Amino acid sequence: MRISSNTIYQWLEEDLPYFDLTTQVLGVGGMQARMSYQCRHPAIACGTEEAAVLVREAGAQIVSMVNSGETISIGQEFFVVEGSFSALNEITKVIQNIFEYASGVATRTQQLVSAAKQVNSAINILTTRKVFPGTKALSIKAILAGGAYPHRLGLSETILLFKQHIDFVGGFAAIEDCVARILAQDCEKQILLEVESAEDLEAVMHLPIHGIQYDKINPDELSVLVAKVRKVNPQLTQLAAGGITLDNAALYAATGVDGLVTTAVYFGKPADVGVRFVKL
Structure with a gap:
């Protein structure tokens, strides 16, 4: 399923209307970092493709990711990216929100489908x-x-x-x-x-x-x-x-x-x- 880039960018604009004030005042934005996401319970992943759009827009690189619909295990690093601390910190919470809400719906759906x-x-x-x-x-x-x-x-x-x-x-x-x-x-x-x-x-x-x-x-x-x-x-x-x-x-x-x-x-x-x- 396709979700337009404009829609995804609007999600980011809600959280980042101008700049990341904390990173700006600390002066650590240019440092290189790796950011990874894990789930604390088994789940059905969803939203990784949309998260990838934000990663590319931020100028960061995807190291590894699962596709939406795949099962992820406890503690599995299912989405890993690298880039400047500034780029990653600007998108981290929006991506986390996408994963938590979409994967929650996907997991409940899979459970109901399986039961029926x-x-x-x-x-x-x-x-x-x-x-x-x-x-x-x-x-x-x-x-x-x-x-x-x-x-x-x-x-x-x-x-x-x-x-x-x-x-x-x-x-x-x-x-x-x-x-x-x-x-x-x-x-x-x-x-x-x-x-x-x-x-x-x-x-x-x-x-x-x-x-x-x-x-x-x-x-x-x-x-x-x-x-x-x-x-x-x-x-x-x-x-x-x-x-x-x-x-x-x-x-x-x-x-x-x-x-x-x-x-x-x-x-x-x-x-x-x-x-x-x-x-x-």
Whole structure:
């Protein structure tokens, strides 16, 4: 995945609007140094390619690095660079922030993917749009590194009718005509409908749509609904959403749905990444 250099430089400008005052007053900026990053626990690395952009911009050199998506072990030096102390100290905290937040998301994603696939090897893990504003590009890269895919990258991508949409077009009693109107206007885009109950499902499972998204339906009830749809309209994609976490991912995966839609991987403890400087 590509994140533009301009975006990455903006991350640096937030921390370095002008110059590094501490290094300036100490007069040590011209000294040569090696800077290395290690994680204090096993993790999925993410953001090393973006960190490399900052290293090159600072005029430093990369000694070694792992790729995003690779597993790193405790204490492993997974990103090592050399250059002037000034160049390295200017970028050290931004790089550490990238690693901690992105690798934290990637690691939680990999854990959830692993838990779900242990009981349903074909299942997809799909992440929502509920990222903290301004972090979307790095968040998407992190979930890809962890083995998931974005559910929707934005409102322009797919047609997904939530409860508020359905209410405003006349409810489930009017949903068949609504779908027909959508197809008459945009036959190319996939249509998904969200349902919250067995009654909702009855109104939509025969329709010429791409899929159904079940919202906050418990795993026992969901298993019954998924099996019913498989008999009536087997080509429909079925997704479980609402409250999917690492703790219950396996239960929802066992229901037979095609995918789990989750926000949980975006929120949690960052990876615990340390940085070490050595004078050359």
